[in-house]
Amino acid sequence: MSKELIRLHDLCMAFDDELVLDHINLCINDSEFLTLLGPSGCGKTTTLRIIGGFTTPTSGDVTFDGVRINDVPPHKRQINTVFQKYALFPHLDVFENIAFGLRIAKVPAREIEERVMEMLEVVSLKGFERRRVDQLSGGQQQRVAIARALVNRPKVLLLDEPLGALDLRLRKDMQIELKRIQQQMGITFIYVTHDQEEALTMSDTVVVMDKGRIQQVGSPEDIYNEPQNAFVADFIGESNILNGTMVRDGVVRMYRKEFPCVDGGFAPNEPVDVVIRPEDIDIVPVDQGQLAGTVTNVTFKGMQYDIIVDLGGFKWLVQTTDHSPVGSQVGVKIDPDGFHIMKKSEYSGMFGDYSSYSEEYEELADVSALEEEESGDEE
Amino acid sequence: MKNKLSRFAVPYVVWMALFVVAPIIIMVVYAFASQNGGFSLENFVKMGSYTEVFLRSFKMAVIATIICLLIGYPVAYLMSREGAGFQRTAMVLIMLPMWMNFLLRTYSWITILDNNGLLNQLFQKIGLITLYNNITGSNLTYFPMMNTGGAVVLGMVYNYLPFMILPIYSVIIKLDHSLLEAARDLGANSSTVFRKVILPLSLPGVLSGITMVFVPSVSTFAISQMLGGGTELLLGDLIERQFLGGAYNPQLGAAISLVMMIIVVLCMIVMNRFGEGEEQAVMM
Known part of the structure; x- marks a missing residue:
């Protein structure tokens, strides 16, 4: 070694x-x-x-x-x-x-x-x-x-x-x-x-x-x-980070509903941060979903669509290859291994909400356009 | 755009034509004229008798430039390594004498170097002159310092040293600090960093410093008259005499000026080559 x-x-x-x-x-x-x-x-x-x-x-x-x-x-x-x-x-x-x-x-x-x-x-x-x-x-x-x-x-x-x-x-x-x-x-x-x-x-x-x-x-x-806190989850890739309660091993509660997951080792009813990666979420008809919400924004990214879904006031980012029109009602479905549970940290509540999605993306786009220009000059 | 630029350039072009190009043309015309008009080369022939003055002028200017470099480079380098406050103060101190009139500054050296000037009084007080007399068996009451070549060189160094320090300093201060770190990273200790990175990269500053000291030194006349007391006739004095002195001969003066200018320009071209054209903008 x-x-x-x-x-x-x-x-x-x-x-x-x-x-x-x-x-x-x-x-x-x-x-x-x-x-x-x-x-x-x-x-x-x-x-x-x-x-x-x-x-x-x-x-x-x-x-x-x-x-x-x-x-x-x-x-x-x-x-x-x-x-x-x-x-x-x-x-x-x-x-x-x-x-x-x-x-x-x-x-x-x-x-x-x-x-x-x-x-x-x-x-x-x-x-x-x-x-x-x-x-x-x-x-x-x-x-x-x-x-x-x-x-x-x-x-x-x-x-x-x-x-x-x-x-x-x-x-x-x-x-x-x-x-x-x-x-x-x-x-x-x-x-x-x-x-x-x-x-x-x-x-x-x-x-x-x-x-x-x-x-x-x-x-x-x-x-x-397996990010350890909300900062890491947000900094590495895209993450939806929600407040939840770990009812018992393998069961997490959010939106007043219980979801099966694969994580464990928390105290009963311990408040936790729940990370759900946008690519782990499936968009399904409302009656087949675990949760239902409204599509508020769709961006075509080439390989996939970035879809913002409003689920009870919290905006989720969903990455999927299927297009859903803005304003439509959709259901979302997450497999048990799509949930990642983290202990609460100083970063809890600071990341993982896509309410300011569009502005954030525009900013990012501006920065990368600038970078592109600069490096172009050096060539 | 182009029209606009050229319109703004008009005053500059007029200025250049009036005060740079025209004088040079007049100088060339005079240089090739005899005293009663008409084309002639007699001025250049006459110049042969002044070879000694040419040699002395260039020799003194070279010595002054070398001394300025030997003093100026370390000063500039050490200054650049100090804190911002020190650098500002040092800069003011270096510039301070330049706010004073050139003649006044040079005159003040007379009171220092004179036979019963400040320095000789000091030497007498501390017994240096007696000591010297005892050792060499001579019988001096003062050290003769005024009216010597040394005094003239001192005057040149004193007056032109800032022109050596400033360009070197400004080049060193602008050196990318990461280059020095890179050199250290690659195994260079401080003296190697200096030798292999700082020194070669500060050459443009050295070259422009040399130019800015050498050119005025070679053509000076006030310094040699005040501190040399006429014993060390330099090119500047020679030229001045042709225009203002009893030896009134502007044609000869113009010819000497022309030759001096050509030699200086040639020196600069050689220097530029030597600097490998690293930063062409440095000269002129």
Whole structure:
């Protein structure tokens, strides 16, 4: 089995009086692809910078291979970083950028040549060695940055939102590429992103963070299927989150009705958060449904329709391939394994209602349009 | 759009034509004229006797530029690493002398460097002059500092140092901090980061600093007259004499100016090549 490589022990970080990291405990295994996922300001980049040695934690320890490395400067760590804006040296060409670390380590010239060429092969940039870095596209610069870090054969590669500046298509390609490189090199990748889809696609382990705290650690499947609180459920994918009562194991009550589910282990009649993923809901004729409501909004998404159904004042998001017209009465049906029950947390009641659905989506669309424009400029 | 732009450009074009292009044309015409009119190359032939002045001017300007660079680069670099408050204060202190009249600033050096000026008084008080006399067996009552080449170079360095510090500082301060982090990440300690990243990336600032110190140094006349006391005749003095002094000969003055300008431009072109055209906008 894989062994522990890096451990963060009770890590706290405060800038002025603001607590950015709040008692982070995390164990990172050798050769795993671990993603720190969270909204901006959640502390994920700070965690990465502490591992890289660019920031010293206010309290707590970082150990590497069992040795405490809090005070080891970045240039003495067997860790390399791919920076958010790549940070390629503008005065050096592609070859010299990649060779930078090797030249400092006084590696013999012939070996430098070999290793740089090998890395160029890995990142599919053969023939680009004498190009100036400002003549490269965003995706190519990105790959130079990866090669520059990997050529030093680090034990750990840190990546700080490396795909943020790329357009959607390139981002998808690079996700697969990164995963391939990680498996080929067999080293640990610690990846920071706010993009949940990216995290699910590439990672072995996902660490969901918010407000400087780790909310959940697990495999992508665990995180998606068994979110621990409303924040994780909402941040990873779409979720309808409702108040319910766990009557007994296997039975949850909401809308004054009892529903069969597969979860258990709660106190009798404990108040809980009920998560229902939009794709787990079937739209059926009213008389066949467990609940009935009115369709208030329909959006065509290509693969499916996003349908908002008003069920007793709470708006549900339902994803289905069948179209239902706005204003129609429909029934909804959920299989027992479609319910996921969570304990109440500080996040209860903050997420999972789609009342503000349309505005929210427009905002999202605006943001992605902007991102698209920006990355388009860089190309 | 294009019409609009050119309309706004008219005052600029007129200004350039009146105060840049026209004077140069007049200078060229004068340079190739004899004293009683008509085309002639005699001015350039005559210039041969001033080779020494040319060499001295360029030598002093080069020395002053090198000293400015040696002082200015570390100052700019260390300044850029300090806090914002320190940087603001340092900037004001560097600019402060420039708010004073150039002649006044230079005159004040006379009271410092004079034979019975502030420095010599200080040396006397602390017994430095006596010590020197005892060691060398000489019999000085003061160190002669005024009216020497050294004083002229000092004047140049003092007056033009800010022009070296500011461009270097502004380039270093704008360096992307993540580049420095990337270098550290790749195994560079602080001195390697400086040598392999900061220094090469600050070259454009160094080049423009060199230009801004060298060009006025090579053509100065006030400094050499005040601090050199006429012992160190420089190109600027030579040219001035042709126009204002007893040796009235504007044709020769124009010719010397033209040759000096050509040499300076050539130097700048060579420098630009040396800087690999990293940032072309730096020069001129």
